Amino acid sequence: MFTGLVEGIGRIESLERLASGTRLIVDAGRIADGLREGDSVAVNGCCLTVVARDTGRLCFDVLAETLRRTNLGDVRPGGAVNLERALAADARLGGHFVSGHIDVAAPILRWEPSGPDWVLDVAIPEGGDRYVVEKGSAAIDGISLTIAAAERGLMRFWIIPHTREVTALAERRAGDRVNLEFDILAKYVEKILACRSDPPIKGG
Numbered sequence: 001m002f003t004g005l006v007e008g009i010g011r012i013e014s015l016e017r018l019a020s021g022t023r024l025i026v027d028a029g030r031i032a033d034g035l036r037e038g039d040s041v042a043v044n045g046c047c048l049t050v051v052a053r054d055t056g057r058l059c060f061d062v063l064a065e066t067l068r069r070t071n072l073g074d075v076r077p078g079g080a081v082n083l084e085r086a087l088a089a090d091a092r093l094g095g096h097f098v099s100g101h102i103d104v105a106a107p108i109l110r111w112e113p114s115g116p117d118w119v120l121d122v123a124i125p126e127g128g129d130r131y132v133v134e135k136g137s138a139a140i141d142g143i144s145l146t147i148a149a150a151e152r153g154l155m156r157f158w159i160i161p162h163t164r165e166v167t168a169l170a171e172r173r174a175g176d177r178v179n180l181e182f183d184i185l186a187k188y189v190e191k192i193l194a195c196r197s198d199p200p201i202k203g204g
Contacts, residue, residue, distance in 0.1 A: 001086065001087045001097060001098070001099065001100075002042045002045075002047070002084050002086060002087055002098040002099070002100055002142070003084070003087055003091075003093055003094055003095040003096070003097075003098060003144060004045075004084070004095035004096055004098040004137075004139045004142060004143055004144020004145075005084065005094050005095045005144060006082040006083065006084055006142060006143055006166065006167050007031055007083055007084050007085060008028070008029060008030065008031045008083050008166075009080045009081070009082065009083065009166070009167065009168055010026040010027060010028045010029070010031065010043070010058075010080070010081045010082075010083045011026065011027040011078060011079070011080060011081075012024075012025075012026060012027075012075045012076065012077050012078060012079045012080075012081060013025040013026060013027055013057065013077060014077060015062075015072070015073075015075055015076075015077075021061055021062070021063070021064075022061065022062040022063075022064070022067060023059060023060070023061060023062070024043070024048070024059070024060045024061075024062050024072065024075075025057060025058070025059050025060075026043065026057070026058050026060070026081060026083070027056055027057055028041075028056055028057070028058045028083055029056050030056070031083045031085065032053060032055070032056045032057070032058055035050055035053060035058065035085065036050065036053070037050055037051060037052060037053065038050065039085070039086065040085075040086040040100070041058065041060075041083060041084070041085055041086070042082070042083065042084040042085075042086075042098070042100045042142045043060065043072065043081050043082070043083060043142075044070065044071060044072065044081045044082050044141045044142055044168070044178075044179050045082065045098065045100065045102060045139050045140070045141050045142025045143070045179045045181055046066060046070050046072060046100060046102050046142070046179060047099070047100025047101065048060040048062065048066075049061070066102075069102055069103075069104065069105065070102045070105050070179050071105040071141075071176075071177040071178060071179055074105075074176075074177060079171070080168035080170075080171045081141075081168055082141050082142045082143060082167050082168045083142075084142055094144075095137075095144030096137040096139075096144050096183065097183075097184055097185070098139045098142065098144060098181060098184075099181065099184050100142075100181075101181065102179045102180065102181055103125075103128070103180055103181055103182050104125045104128070104180050105177040105178065105179055105180070106122050106123045106124070106125055106177065106178060106180045107122070107123050107175060107176070107177055107178075108120065108121070108122055108123075108172060108173070108174050108175060108176050108177075108178060109121040109122065109123055109154055109174065110174060111169075111172055111173065111174050112174075114158075116161065117158055117159060117160055117161065118158070118159040118160075118161070118164055118169075119156065119157075119158060119159070120140070120145075120156070120157040120158075120159050120169070121154050121155070121156050121157075122140060122154065122155050122157070122178060122180065123153060123154055124150075124153055124154055124155055125180075128180075128182065129150075129152065129153075130186075130190065131182035131183065131186040131187065131190075132147060132150045132155055132182070133147065133150065133186075134147055134148070134149060134150050135147065135148075136183055136186070137183045138155060138157075138180065138181065138182055138183060139179075139180070139181040140157065140178050140179070140180060141167070141168060141169070141172075141178045141179050142179065143163065143167055143169070145157045145159075
């Protein structure tokens with residue numbers, strides 16, 4: 001579990017497609033401090049397991065399904081990715097609950113300055129409108145953001161300069177794909193409502 005509060009930017013060293021699968025290597029810098037094999041890290045919001053560590057370099061094995069559903073298949077050496085270590089039980093929850101399970105990689109429709117701030121429009125995939133509410137939350141490349149406006153087919157976010165400067169958003173352009181995770185609470189509500197006609201569970 002994560003909060004969507006990005007701890008730092010990592011740099012892609014390589015994405016190697018091997019006979020045994022795909023290996024992603026990221027220069028995580030100080031974010032690697034204290035991490036061990038088996039720990040979870042959100043890379044652009046995608047929960048990955050550390051399979052090896054060499055000082056500040058983190059290695060991850062990436063599933064074919066993950067490459068298909070996320071923008072990790074788009075990364076290139078030197079490119080920036082957002083990093084967040086898993087939430088500690090005694091930590092403050094400053095963003096919202098982020099599972100690290102990406103729903104879809106969606107294109108940026110608009111990303112430009114507006115006065116002192118920036119406006120970010122991200123496409124909503126078909127069927128995704130039901131999870132989007134104005135002033136609700138969504139995670140974009142692992143960043144917990146508040147939905148400023150929701151129109152058919154797009155979500156709008158207002159980005160303060162600090163968020164742009166300390167995340168990989170500074171290197172994004174219109175047309176780039178970003179990882180989108182809808183609020184997990186909305187998915188649970190949908191499931192509960194869909195199942196409310198089912199018979200109750202009886203204890204053993």
